[in-house]
Amino acid sequence: MITGLYETHIQVSDLTKAVQFYTEILGLQLAHYDETRPIAFLWIGEGKKAMLGLWEQKESLQTRHFAFTCDIEFIQQHSELFLKNNQLQPYNFLKNGSSAPMVFAWMPALAIYFNDPDGNQLEFISLLEGNGQPELGVLSYDQWLELKKS
Structure with a gap:
């Protein structure tokens, strides 16, 4: 039934800086950026097989x-x-x-x-x-x- 983990989400204090870190340093690819929520989705690896969601959270950040x-x-x-x-x-x-x-x-x-x-x-x-x-x-x-x- 379950064949893998497709997506996980984390909280970040500054969405712009986090996207920069995950794309420029770790090489993930930006899939979607929504300033209204604010959230960004990043592809992990090739073929859209896995995704990381970054949620901006200004207070009570949970790592x-x-x-x-x-x-x-x-x-x-x-x-x-x-x-x-x-x-x-x-x-x-x-x-x-x-x-x-x-x-x-x-x-x-x-x-x-x-x-x-x-x-x-x-x-x-x-x-x-x-x-x-x-x-x-x-x-x-x-x-x-x-x-x-x-």
């Missing part, structure tokens, strides 16, 4: 979390530099001071976090091959690779 699917090579080799070059602070799930991506062994998936200008917690994530191993918890990608060799 959210969601993840963008990315290629493993991008996360592993380029995400940290990409984020830093765009004045975004990457961090891992453990928030232990490291900006290196981490593996959620239960999935398994490689992920790195950052915040948008309003404090919404965003994530770049890529599923890894193989079965999940929840007993391993959250670990570095190097640790994951070492364990996969064993």
Whole structure:
């Protein structure tokens, strides 16, 4: 019945700035902008398969979390530099001071976090091959690779 998640919405304090962030920095495509509501819809990826709605909320802003699917090579080799070059602070799930991506062994998936200008917690994530191993918890990608060799 359900085959995926098509759309999610978040609140932003300044719609114009948020649209600029999501289109110019993250590369999403503006689908529709309605100043009267005020809301903007952005396409995520190719083929209109997913959408992000940005709702301007001047008071009582509630931040959210969601993840963008990315290629493993991008996360592993380029995400940290990409984020830093765009004045975004990457961090891992453990928030232990490291900006290196981490593996959620239960999935398994490689992920790195950052915040948008309003404090919404965003994530770049890529599923890894193989079965999940929840007993391993959250670990570095190097640790994951070492364990996969064993």
